[in-house]
Amino acid sequence: MMYNNLLVEIKNRILYITINRAAKLNALNKDTLAELSAVIKDFITNAKAGVAIITGDGPKAFVAGADISEFANFTVAEGQQLATDGHTNVFDLIENSPKPIIAAINGFALGGGLELAMACHIRIASENAKLGLPEVTLGLIPGYGGTQRLTQLVGKAKALEMILTADMVRAEDAKSIGLVNEVTPEYALITKCEELAEKMLSRAPLALTSALKAVNAFYSKDKNGYIVEIEEFGKLFGTDDFKEGTQAFIEKRKANFTGR
Structure with missing residues (x-):
């Protein structure tokens, strides 16, 4: 455009x-x-x-x-x-x-x-x-x-x-x-x-999104930031990037995040 x-x-x-x-x-x-x-x-x-x-x-x-x-x-x-x-x-x-x-x-x-x-x-x-x-x-x-x-x-x-x-x-x-x-x-x-x-x-894209959402929730009058943090934290356990990040840490190598 x-x-x-x-x-x-x-x-x-x-x-x-x-x-x-x-x-x-x-x-x-x-x-x-x-x-x-x-x-x-x-x-x-x-x-x-x-x-x-x-x-x-x-x-x-x-x-x-x-x-x-x-x-x-x-x-x-x-x-x-x-x-x-x-x-x-x-x-x-x-x-x-x-x-x-x-x-x-x-x-x-x-x-x-x-x-x-x-x-x-x-x-x-x-x-x-x-x-x-x-x-x-x-x-x-x-x-x-x-x-x-x-x-x-x-x-x-x-x-x-x-x-x-x-x-x-x-x-x-x-x-x-x-x-x-x-x-x-x-x-x-x-x-x-x-x-x-x-x-x-170089960081996990879905984790960045969750972090932005959780921090912004602190300033929202209709949201409980702690609850949003808990929900976002939990959701990330179901991502490929979480599996890749933890495995890379264990194997002492650089993570290859895909945003999935």
Whole structure:
């Protein structure tokens, strides 16, 4: 499938998704969100890719926010529908992906851009990255999960400070508060993400899926994370990968997982 706002490529079972709107600092407009939804849905079912990396084109921005011009004149109902569609079709879809998705944060990750990064399972930032939720400067609040995911990641006090002041944090500060996993030089950003992706690809795919499901259950109000963990743990005993993994351990060799 051809995309107008994304560059999409699969190499060595890694799906590379680059938001290709550098002239607009990779802002998320309606069409870009629709394309992201389509590519993530394909990734979930595509056996050729086991891990995805999302980044932005150019050195300035991962995603500098949403395309404000598209919703400046929205009504209350239209604003609520905008947020609902974003949650359902993109951000929740990413968070609940059964395969790992890594955000490679190059430059600004603001507003919807930070919300996109927070929906990913792991965040790696370049040294020049700046992260923030500036929505209150527009008379809004984050609408794509930012109030919830930022609080989960950094705690209530820091989340409120960032949201209420609209201040940006630099990459190293983002790491210190748990907003990003690692900080790398700009030139090493994708390489670091690839290292993590390759390590995950060497693990049992069904176990990765179960781990993602169990961890996400902790944040679901209608699920008991302990019960989900027990169920997922038990199910894995019926997989070929469990048999292969345990046999490889006993035989002191590298496991050859097949995702069955």
